Amino acid sequence: xxxxxxxxxxxxxxxxxxxxxxxxxxxxSEDIQKGGMTLINAEHADVLYGRMGEAIESSGGxxxxxxxxxxxxxxxxxxxGKVKDDxxxxxxxxxxxxxxxxFPASVAADGAPTGRCLVLVTPDAQRSMSTFLGAAxxxxxxxxxxxxxxxxxxxxxxxxxxxxxxAKDAFLKAAKVAxxxxxxxxxxxxxxxxxxxxxxxxxxLVKEEVxxxxxxxxxxxxxxxxxxxxxxxxxxRSDCKFAALTRSELGAVIVxxxxxxIVAAEKVEKVVDTTGAGDLFAxxxxxxxxxxxxxxxxxxxxxxxxxxxxxxxGPRPMxxxxxxxxxxxL
Amino acid sequence: xxxxxxxxxxxxxxxxxxxxxxxxxxxxSEDIQKGGMTLINAEHADVLYGRMGEAIESSGGxxxxxxxxxxxxxxxxxxxGKVKDDxxxxxxxxxxxxxxxxFPASVAADGAPTGRCLVLVTPDAQRSMSTFLGAAxxxxxxxxxxxxxxxxxxxxxxxxxxxxxxAKDAFLKAAKVAxxxxxxxxxxxxxxxxxxxxxxxxxxLVKEEVxxxxxxxxxxxxxxxxxxxxxxxxxxRSDCKFAALTRSELGAVIVxxxxxxIVAAEKVEKVVDTTGAGDLFAxxxxxxxxxxxxxxxxxxxxxxxxxxxxxxxGPRPMxxxxxxxxxxxL
Numbered sequence: 001x002x003x004x005x006x007x008x009x010x011x012x013x014x015x016x017x018x019x020x021x022x023x024x025x026x027x028x029s030e031d032i033q034k035g036g037m038t039l040i041n042a043e044h045a046d047v048l049y050g051r052m053g054e055a056i057e058s059s060g061g062x063x064x065x066x067x068x069x070x071x072x073x074x075x076x077x078x079x080x081g082k083v084k085d086d087x088x089x090x091x092x093x094x095x096x097x098x099x100x101x102x103f104p105a106s107v108a109a110d111g112a113p114t115g116r117c118l119v120l121v122t123p124d125a126q127r128s129m130s131t132f133l134g135a136a137x138x139x140x141x142x143x144x145x146x147x148x149x150x151x152x153x154x155x156x157x158x159x160x161x162x163x164x165x166x167a168k169d170a171f172l173k174a175a176k177v178a179x180x181x182x183x184x185x186x187x188x189x190x191x192x193x194x195x196x197x198x199x200x201x202x203x204x205l206v207k208e209e210v211x212x213x214x215x216x217x218x219x220x221x222x223x224x225x226x227x228x229x230x231x232x233x234x235x236x237r238s239d240c241k242f243a244a245l246t247r248s249e250l251g252a253v254i255v256x257x258x259x260x261x262i263v264a265a266e267k268v269e270k271v272v273d274t275t276g277a278g279d280l281f282a283x284x285x286x287x288x289x290x291x292x293x294x295x296x297x298x299x300x301x302x303x304x305x306x307x308x309x310x311x312x313x314g315p316r317p318m319x320x321x322x323x324x325x326x327x328x329x330l
Numbered sequence: 331x332x333x334x335x336x337x338x339x340x341x342x343x344x345x346x347x348x349x350x351x352x353x354x355x356x357x358x359s360e361d362i363q364k365g366g367m368t369l370i371n372a373e374h375a376d377v378l379y380g381r382m383g384e385a386i387e388s389s390g391g392x393x394x395x396x397x398x399x400x401x402x403x404x405x406x407x408x409x410x411g412k413v414k415d416d417x418x419x420x421x422x423x424x425x426x427x428x429x430x431x432x433f434p435a436s437v438a439a440d441g442a443p444t445g446r447c448l449v450l451v452t453p454d455a456q457r458s459m460s461t462f463l464g465a466a467x468x469x470x471x472x473x474x475x476x477x478x479x480x481x482x483x484x485x486x487x488x489x490x491x492x493x494x495x496x497a498k499d500a501f502l503k504a505a506k507v508a509x510x511x512x513x514x515x516x517x518x519x520x521x522x523x524x525x526x527x528x529x530x531x532x533x534x535l536v537k538e539e540v541x542x543x544x545x546x547x548x549x550x551x552x553x554x555x556x557x558x559x560x561x562x563x564x565x566x567r568s569d570c571k572f573a574a575l576t577r578s579e580l581g582a583v584i585v586x587x588x589x590x591x592i593v594a595a596e597k598v599e600k601v602v603d604t605t606g607a608g609d610l611f612a613x614x615x616x617x618x619x620x621x622x623x624x625x626x627x628x629x630x631x632x633x634x635x636x637x638x639x640x641x642x643x644g645p646r647p648m649x650x651x652x653x654x655x656x657x658x659x660l
Contacts, residue, residue: 021648054398054425056644057387068384087417087443095384113417313642314386318351 006102007075007290009152011144011174012063013136013160013167014081015117016088019275019313020055022120027128032120036193037129039163040118045132048118057088058314059095060117061136062190063158065276065315069283069305071099074322075290078102078148080170084135089114095316105143108135119275125310127275133164140166141173149174150181153290154212156282159190162198175209184242184289186212188282189219196222212242212289214282220245233260242295244285244302246278252303254285256295263299266307276315280305284321301330336432337405337620339482341474341504342393343466343490343497344411344435345447346418349457349605349643350385352450357458362450366523367459369493370448375462378448387418388644389425390447391466392520393488395606395645399613399635401429404652405620408432408478410500414465419444425646435473438465449605455640457605463494470496471503479504480511483620484542486612489520492528505539514572514619516542518612519549526552542572542619544612550575559583563590572625574615574632576608582633584615586625593629596637606645610635614651631660 027034030048040048059068067077079096083089085107092114096103115134119127139161149155155178161167175185187202187210189195195202202223206213213236215223220232229247236243236255243255251265284305288298305321312318357364360378370378389398397407409426413419415437422444426433445464449457469491479485485508491497505515517532517540519525525532532553536543543566545553550562559577566573566585573585581595614635618628635651642648 049424050428052424053428054389054646055421056646057421059384091385091387094379094382098380098383313648316384316386318643 004151004153005076006078006148006152008067008070008154008156008286009078009080009149010063010067010156011080011161011171012158013061013115013133014064014083014092015061015115015131015136016092017058017060017117017119017275017315018049018055019058019119019121019273020053022053022122024122027120027122032128032130033193034122034128035126037131037160037191040130040132042132045116045118045130048130052118052120056313057091058316059092060315062160062188062279063156064096065279066156066283066286067101068096068099068316069280069321070287071101072317072321073283073287073301073305073325075287076100078104078152080105080139080143082108082135082139082143083114084108084111086113088116089135104145104148105139108138111135111138121273121275121313125271125274127273137164137167139170141170144170144174146177149177150183152183154184154186154286156186156286158188159194159198159202162194162201179209184211185209186214186286188214188278189223192218192222195219199223207239210240213240214244214278216246216278242289244281244299246281252281252299254295254299261296261299263296263303266303268307268311271310273313274310276309277306279315280309280317297330301325304328304330334481334483335406336408336478336482338397338400338484338486338616339408339410339479340393340397340486341410341491341501342488343391343445343463344394344413344422345391345445345461345466346422347388347390347447347449347605347645348379348385349388349449349451349603350383352383352452354452357450357452362458362460363523364452364458365456367461367490367521370460370462372462375446375448375460378460382448382450386643387421388646389422390645392490392518392609393486394426395609396486396613396616397431398426398429398646399610399651400617401431402647402651403613403617403631403655405617406430408434408482410435410469410473412438412465412469412473413444414438414441416443418446419465434475434478435469438468441465441468451603451605451643455601455604457603467494467497469500471500474500474504476507479507480513482513484514484516484616486516486616488518489524489532492524492531509539514541515539516544516616518544518608519553522548522552525549529553537569540570543570544574544608546576546608572619574611574629576611582611582629584625584629591626591629593626593633596633598637598641601640603643604640606639607636609645610639610647627660631655634658634660
């Protein structure tokens, strides 16, 4: 598939992360679901931001992190998402373009400001997210450039899009275009609470539309409403051509045409902030698959990229993943 | 002095740092002085930002970093600097206020946007800065609240202010108020290139106005135009009541009423980004002095705070410095 212009086209919420440390008591007092992602409105975001500690800002957004990772690996990506023409919107566009990825969607001249995700990192390195979607919620099917989708080996979308009707329509349009062009359609379940909100629709998507599914353990258990990972794995094997299931320090389980491959996690000296771990795993895997690598090679690229991201604050690589891969002979 | 409302009032450029990795070849191609701080205009900032890699944003500004550090140590600080009422200005104010520091200056409703410092970190962890002052250059003597200065044990100012006439006037006003109230006046030389630009004025300041001087080795050598640290130290002993001279991995040399104390540097596992090292050293030292600690105790707080900051990207503490100090019995 290397003759295509893009390895991966991604569709997701364009967000700037605002990352601060917090303790469990703070999460409790603010009624924040630990490890999850909760949508909040502008007023709530202002109040929570006012109570949060000192923060750093980094471009984020699950799918956008993945596209950034693919670019860092030397791949070519395009990201569809909506920002406003404000300071944070400029930051978002700079960060995705400087890596060589394309940003084909239009920028909003007015309306809601660029969306942001308030990320609270607890001492156990877990992240809990409160998202004000802002401009991101105004992504529509018109923002999806069909030619870019057709020219991408894989079209990759985040489950979070399901929270907004127009973004969901953009997702479905892109999936249709990709499928008709014979490309791979891929989905990440994003978050177990997100799966809870949309289980029947996600089950239908996974069976009928998706060639490659990404999920972590909590998400896949939630999707199939089972208690054991092995039971979920059996369901995945029958529903998906390809799947990559991540299990934190247990590594990843790859399903490819019914076969199962286990990929060990990489050792990380100190886990600082797990924000972006799943996104970067997906980056490595998608890049490998777009380049026609074998499943376990794809998985190893995924665990490598995830290991880089959890060693520092922020969901974007701080070093060239291409160089890291070369060091490992990947 | 503990009955005063503030430990330290700081006056400096209010900036948001935009931090990216770069190699030496990039610095050369962009004609950036390695290790220094260069003032650039808005157009140059746009061009350079466009060429820089993916970045993270963090509140910065040398003196503001120091005030943030003092707050993180459990001290009470106030910071005078100018931002605009835009997204980055809101970030700056949030970050300084959330630590418990006060931000008494007015916020600009129009004019130049909040200033930013483009920080390029090379693989040797050295930082090179290109600063677009923006709103920061509009700090004037009217922004200085005399009551806050009088209520602060120490008034601390950055040499960088000398680049802007109105900011320099703000500095001189604050120094006069502090001196007349019997408070300590403190200055950091900021940068050896800055010293080069204003040597005669800085020499006069150091002799006549400043009770406590901060400088690193390059800056103090530049101030006195000598080649040997020992020669500079002799001059400092005769010119300053208190001085803290930092020497990177050699630690710090403290001058107090003619006596000299040597404080060893703390071991740092991996130096990632030296941005803010001097600012945080000053935070520890100033906090200690405001609380009446002995010179070497002040110095140890300084090297502790500096060690924390160079272990991660960004110039603001990621953990409570108060807790770190308690762990060390400081």
